[in-house]
Amino acid sequence: MRPLWEPKIVAFLCHWCSYAGADLAGVSRIQYPPNIRVIRVPCSGSVDPLYILKALREGADGVLVSGCHPGDCHYLSGNYFARRKFLVLHELLEFLGLGGRVHFSWVSASEGERFARVVASVVAAVQNLGPSPLVKEQEPYGTP
Amino acid sequence: MELRDAARKLLEEGTVQGILGYRRGSLPFRTRPYLFRNPEDIEDLIFTPFCTVNLARYLFHLPRDCRKVAVVAKGCDGRSLVVLMQENQVRREDLYILGVRCPGMVDRRKLEERWERLGEEEVCVAGETLVVRGVAYPLSSFLEPSCRRCRHRSPLVYDVLLGEEAPLPPREDVLSELRCLPPGERWAFFAREFSRCIRCYACRNACPMCYCKECFAESHMPSFLHPSPTLRDTFVFHLGRAMHLAGRCVACGACERACPLGIPIATLFFAVAETVREHFAFEAGMDVAALAPFVTYREDDPDACIQ
Numbered sequence: 199m200r201p202l203w204e205p206k207i208v209a210f211l212c213h214w215c216s217y218a219g220a221d222l223a224g225v226s227r228i229q230y231p232p233n234i235r236v237i238r239v240p241c242s243g244s245v246d247p248l249y250i251l252k253a254l255r256e257g258a259d260g261v262l263v264s265g266c267h268p269g270d271c272h273y274l275s276g277n278y279f280a281r282r283k284f285l286v287l288h289e290l291l292e293f294l295g296l297g298g299r300v301h302f303s304w305v306s307a308s309e310g311e312r313f314a315r316v317v318a319s320v321v322a323a324v325q326n327l328g329p330s331p332l333v334k335e336q337e338p339y340g341t342p
Numbered sequence: 343m344e345l346r347d348a349a350r351k352l353l354e355e356g357t358v359q360g361i362l363g364y365r366r367g368s369l370p371f372r373t374r375p376y377l378f379r380n381p382e383d384i385e386d387l388i389f390t391p392f393c394t395v396n397l398a399r400y401l402f403h404l405p406r407d408c409r410k411v412a413v414v415a416k417g418c419d420g421r422s423l424v425v426l427m428q429e430n431q432v433r434r435e436d437l438y439i440l441g442v443r444c445p446g447m448v449d450r451r452k453l454e455e456r457w458e459r460l461g462e463e464e465v466c467v468a469g470e471t472l473v474v475r476g477v478a479y480p481l482s483s484f485l486e487p488s489c490r491r492c493r494h495r496s497p498l499v500y501d502v503l504l505g506e507e508a509p510l511p512p513r514e515d516v517l518s519e520l521r522c523l524p525p526g527e528r529w530a531f532f533a534r535e536f537s538r539c540i541r542c543y544a545c546r547n548a549c550p551m552c553y554c555k556e557c558f559a560e561s562h563m564p565s566f567l568h569p570s571p572t573l574r575d576t577f578v579f580h581l582g583r584a585m586h587l588a589g590r591c592v593a594c595g596a597c598e599r600a601c602p603l604g605i606p607i608a609t610l611f612f613a614v615a616e617t618v619r620e621h622f623a624f625e626a627g628m629d630v631a632a633l634a635p636f637v638t639y640r641e642d643d644p645d646a647c648i649q
Binding site: 247248251252254255268269275278279281282283284285286287288289290291292293294295296297301302303304316319331332333 | 530532641
């Protein structure tokens with residue numbers, strides 16, 4: 199039996215690789231958990247860490263950011279810059295005790311299978327952690 | 343005092359139009375930043391172990407006719423100036439850096455907690471000891487948290503460097519205690535601290551690196567957080583700032599001292615600085631020509647956190 203609580207996960211997918219990878223997963227009828235909400239971005243390098251923080255603020259239990267493999271960026275170096283930002287944010291969240299909620303991956307346009315695996319592992323990790331401590335509290339203020 | 347002589351000479355010779363320094367505050371142990379413009383005022387220029395304010399912040403508030411200014415710079419002020427020069431916020435030729443060797447700044451709150459009605463004349467710092475009412479105590483246990491983990495007490499870029507060299511005491515890492523806790527307890531600690539935050543933005547306003555005309559915290563288009571001091575909005579504010587300060591924070595601790603609630607907010611920035619140091623071998627404020635870690639990359643950057 200599936201647990202009652204299902205995590206909400208926001209996925210930022212780069213237009214050139216991971217979004218196409220997700221598309222391939224869909225076209226190939228590969229099954230993966232339906233917990234992700236996809237936001238298409240031009241490049242993983244365009245994902246400001248503030249986007250990730252805002253997703254958590256708005257009630258996401260987890261965030262996935264996915265881009266092209268290193269060296270394959272459509273814009274040549276966007277994912278290299280992204281990697282540095284992700285590393286710092288990842289370590290910072292880990293330090294705060296919120297590790298395991300924000301995930302990063304490289305998925306190319308031909309890796310539909312891999313995309314499904316990544317999503318499954320992210321969903322499993324976030325499901326393990328339970329609801330985000332930022333959304334548990336009932337707060338009077340909604341979307342700014 | 344050689345600092346006063348140097349400052350007076352600079353003003354009298356017209357090398358600079360003002361000296362950004364410290365003068366005595368109106369309460370004991372308080373000092374206030376002050377722009378000295380007349381050589382007669384230089385009598386009031388002081389440098390004591392209570393001059394905690396980061397003067398680099400005040401470069402953005404100078405009067406327009408103050409084209410070139412001399413800044414009294416401890417190690418952390420000096421590093422802040424280097425980052426500001428790196429980011430083209432201030433030009434080297436518009437600055438005269440009056441470097442001072444810093445003995446470490448004494449935490450006023452610790453003194454006030456321990457002794458009641460302590461007068462400024464009852465406290466003096468001699469080398470590695472702090473003498474209070476005739477009794478000597480080790481200075482290191484009364485230093486500001488940022489000073490206890492300081493690596494460079496003197497500025498690295500300067501025009502003159504004054505004062506006597508003091509040995510750097512062993513670093514006390516305020517982070518290692520937290521790092522030893524299990525993640526759940528760490529989050530409990532930060533959630534408790536964040537919940538106390540009233541979002542007055544004093545930490546941001548005291549930060550020499552937070553010079554943006556419009557801060558993401560107050561931006562409406564796009565909007566990242568609500569101005570209400572709820573846990574999740576406070577979380578976005580402090581983490582967003584920590585990300586913006588990655589590779590730029592010089593660990594001066596100005597944010598923490600400005601906080602009216604005493605939230606140890608600098609720990610976040612120290613943690614980020616540690617990550618940057620460890621993974622990108624970069625320390626903020628060391629070299630004007632260096633590239634900040636987020637404007638460059640290496641093909642073999644660590645990617646252990648990426649699936």
